[in-house]
Amino acid sequence: MDRSKLRDAPDDDPPPTRRGPAPAPGIAELTDLKAASPDLASAIDLQIELLTIEHRILARVSLPTVDLDAETVRAKLESASPLLQFEQIPLECSDVRLALREMADALRRHDAIDADDYATAQTLSHRGRDLVPLAAAWYAGPPALAQLDTPPSEMLAELIGLALRPSLRRCADAFGRSVDWSSWRRGRCPLCGGEPALATITPDAQRLLICGRCQARWPFHDFACPHCDNADKARITSFASRDGRYRLYGCDACRRYLKAYDARQGTRPALVHVDSIATLPLDAAALQRGYQA
Numbered sequence: 001m002d003r004s005k006l007r008d009a010p011d012d013d014p015p016p017t018r019r020g021p022a023p024a025p026g027i028a029e030l031t032d033l034k035a036a037s038p039d040l041a042s043a044i045d046l047q048i049e050l051l052t053i054e055h056r057i058l059a060r061v062s063l064p065t066v067d068l069d070a071e072t073v074r075a076k077l078e079s080a081s082p083l084l085q086f087e088q089i090p091l092e093c094s095d096v097r098l099a100l101r102e103m104a105d106a107l108r109r110h111d112a113i114d115a116d117d118y119a120t121a122q123t124l125s126h127r128g129r130d131l132v133p134l135a136a137a138w139y140a141g142p143p144a145l146a147q148l149d150t151p152p153s154e155m156l157a158e159l160i161g162l163a164l165r166p167s168l169r170r171c172a173d174a175f176g177r178s179v180d181w182s183s184w185r186r187g188r189c190p191l192c193g194g195e196p197a198l199a200t201i202t203p204d205a206q207r208l209l210i211c212g213r214c215q216a217r218w219p220f221h222d223f224a225c226p227h228c229d230n231a232d233k234a235r236i237t238s239f240a241s242r243d244g245r246y247r248l249y250g251c252d253a254c255r256r257y258l259k260a261y262d263a264r265q266g267t268r269p270a271l272v273h274v275d276s277i278a279t280l281p282l283d284a285a286a287l288q289r290g291y292q293a
Helices: 003-008 027-036 038-058 070-078 093-109 115-126 128-140 142-146 154-178 272-278 280-288
Strands: 196-201 207-211 217-220 236-240 246-251 257-262
Touching: 027 038, 027 272, 038 093, 038 154, 038 272, 093 115, 093 128, 093 154, 115 128, 115 154, 128 142, 128 154, 196 217, 196 272, 246 280, 257 272, 257 280, 272 280
Parallel strands: 196 257
Antiparallel strands: 196 207, 207 217, 236 246, 246 257
């Protein structure tokens, strides 16, 4: 057989189709939400951009090594100490700088960041030696940020948190497979010490808090306030969205609130990127009643 004819012969089979990376979980739900709630379109468009950047960076972050024995974990949890130290976070400076730069660009396109913060973010994205200590102070908390010679603005601090989130989510994935959080009943994240951004009520009526920094989930009291531990039901105001899918818990002791996705009324698990936007009307209602996030 003349193999040259085989090389020249047309291929009857179509060439394989190259598939790009799968879209981030939540993009489809955000798109549906935009169609159902056009008044939230601007916030949804920004969230889609930020989520797409986060998802792309997340794929580049390696899982950290979890090297904690059971006794160390038990002692940490009993002492109310978060497990994850800043030095254990698998930070690749180039990834954090890229996330910071692209997220700042997205915020700028949507007029969600002022010119000074945007310029500072761009400078930091090109100077890793300045970004790392700032990230460490952000992770340590507001008192550490306040002690810096030039503390970042609230928006810049939030942007640094967004840039670190892919790495923190990887840590939550790794530790979540190795550590049982069921004994932790505090209002702060057992992994990174962050505050809850959202709660979810599971189909079996258990309330789980979801960390706003790393998205780890852990069980908590059915209605108590995670910010001040107030468990007096008479001093907790709770109301739901019209469809019953979301709830809001307002604490009359500390005047803070927490939103929750009720999976008993939904068809999917909680998605922080989606549910934080879908519940913006609840935020407005809470602020009108004098509560703060």
